[in-house]
Amino acid sequence: MQSGFTRGFPDKFTVSVSCAAGVESVLKKELFRAFSIEAPAVNGRIEFEGDPLTVARCNINLRTADRVYIKTGCFDARTFDELFDAVKSVRWEDYIPKDGRVYVDGRCVKSALFAVSDCQRIVKKAIADRLCGVYGLNRLPESGSTYKVDFYFYQDKVSFYIDTSGTGLHKRGYRDMVGIAPIKETLAAAMLLMSDFYKTRPFADPFCGSGTFLIEGARIALNIAAGIDRKFAFNEWKNFDKKAYELAFSEAKDKERLGEKPDLRGFDVDKKAVELTLRHAKRAGLEKVIRAEVLPVKKFKPWAEEGTIVSNPPYGERVYGDDDAKKCYRELGEALKGFDGWSAFIITPNKSFEKCFGKKCDRERKLFNAEKECRYYFYYPKKVKQ
Template sequence: MTPIKLIAPTLFGIESVTANELRRLGYSNVTVEDGRVTFIGDKQAICRSNLWIRSAERILVKIGEFSATTYDELFENTKSLPWDEWIPEDGAFPVKGYSLKSKLYSVPDCQSIIKKAVVEKLKNKYKKSWFDETGPLYQIQFSLMKDKVTLMIDTSGPGLHKRGYREKANIAPLRETLAAAMILLSRWKTDRPLLDPFCGSGTIPIEAALIGANIAPGLDREFVSQSWPQIPKKIWWDARNEAHSLIKKEKLEIRGSDIDKESVKLSKENAYKANVDEYITFENVAVKDIKPFGDYGCIICNPPYGERMGEKHEVEQIYKQMEKAFKQFDTWSQYILTPHEDFQNHFGKIADKNRKLYNGMIKCYYYQYFGPRF
């Protein structure tokens, strides 16, 4: 198959996690940039990466890249790209994107110019002057960063964090892609216990179960490129059949707990929808009352922030409860995501490692405390 340049956008801080996932899937020429990972694949790679990548936000086809400081340059360079190799005669091709630190700073103007250029390219191919755009969706995305234009087509549709199991969520839920990245960064081993004492809507335990059972996170959802004529349906069928064949029936010891009864109920519902309820136990327990179960496990959690609870003092009291409760887990590794820059002082312990991550637009710190068998 013809090589295709692909881009996997990520939340800031987890680019290397996505790069490692792509390498494990067998893809080469993986390049890490801020907020994105590029790689080389084929049509099968579009299907497999959408199904399997846990930490990326979507999968994009890279159509081209060039520098532009005038609208004439933007138009001519855009028009020269092979849009006609992807967009069929009836294809819908809306344009969206962003511009940062560039001379062409007006996003609406850039959208209009890119749209006109693509139309001109397609006119040459299909010998018509008007396109009804009633067919499959080819969402064009552009990024303009320091006068460098990157033009892409989205293959995913709704973001990859939308696995399909979390129709309902509590206030300020953790994005599924970030939860998966937190677990992958922890190097949790599936033969060891895992606990999230602030489970909320169950995202961390559910993502852990999907990882532990080797269930592709996109297996229960659809992707916009499934309707593209360029990708034969057999390639999608083969990719899904492969994913089904690789599911493992593992004995996993994963627990989630929360002080809020409704959160525990919601977590159970979401785990059922994700088909991983057999792997997880959810309990209505406050963090101060948690107890170890087994040795050498992992606590992975996203405790409440001041932004969510309104009172910084209340959050800091929770951190002190965590300090006392987590001391019982002396053989466990502990991984805590919070935006609180002074967390370590309230927790009473300096982390072995600290990594900056972004939960949406909130800058957070992933404090990592390694156990004796890390």
């Protein structure tokens, strides 16, 4: 039986949403708040039952997800023959049309089959065999749109996924130029959602770089969906019902709260970084909401009684050396002495941060920025308004 949102897709299937390590609990909350979906997070993924509308909604709305997949199966496989038979038993024809171009990628972890390129070849061959058999072809023409299949081996169990996102979901579309060590949009959103920032609470990033925290913060405040400006792999699929995307898109547009007046300000010592922030804010349609100015952190002052700071200062690698980074942390610590009613949330892998900043954090979490293990330090306000 077909649902109202399928054209060749099964009525229900497993949707699998992936995210960076350390971000699972935030993604879980997002899924629950937005769609009342409750499911456990396992190995950086959350899986639940859904349909094409679920796929469209997750891609458009989730701020912290890396990608949204359709999971097509999970099998035991210790030999290439077992892998071939497992792949061939999957009903790929439910998702991949006659002219679909199949691209296979994958990972092997702690498994007897560990050579990724050999597994890639076997998986591709078995999918082609299955589809040729079903469609009565000698070979796949692969003249249509791309269906990327990912396999993931873990302890001799292999799972198969079709990637519905295409380009990673951190690519929102507003950032077209790169500043110094920009943070991924998905991680920035997760850090904001872990902080106490909300709607109209004054917000500052004293090391704003290309403006990621400011733009993600403004989008959270105005309830602008993360993927509203971009398209996804499934938009190219002729067997994916366009109505599912159109409905998810119009639902997201209806939820925007453009009347809110958030107060987001960015500062950076580098004029080029400030220009970049303003450029990206404009590209995101947020030029009236986000302000940015050139200011060294030692001159950073509060403009409101309370607010939230979320930032990633230099780490002490590449452009800024360790001494420069430590100086930034000291100057940030000194400047924040004047911010009694403000909370601060700072990410860095630099182990000297708390010592240089001059204060132990109230809480910390382990996060990964571009594969680098970092600490996310939480400092709650000294003075809370009664």
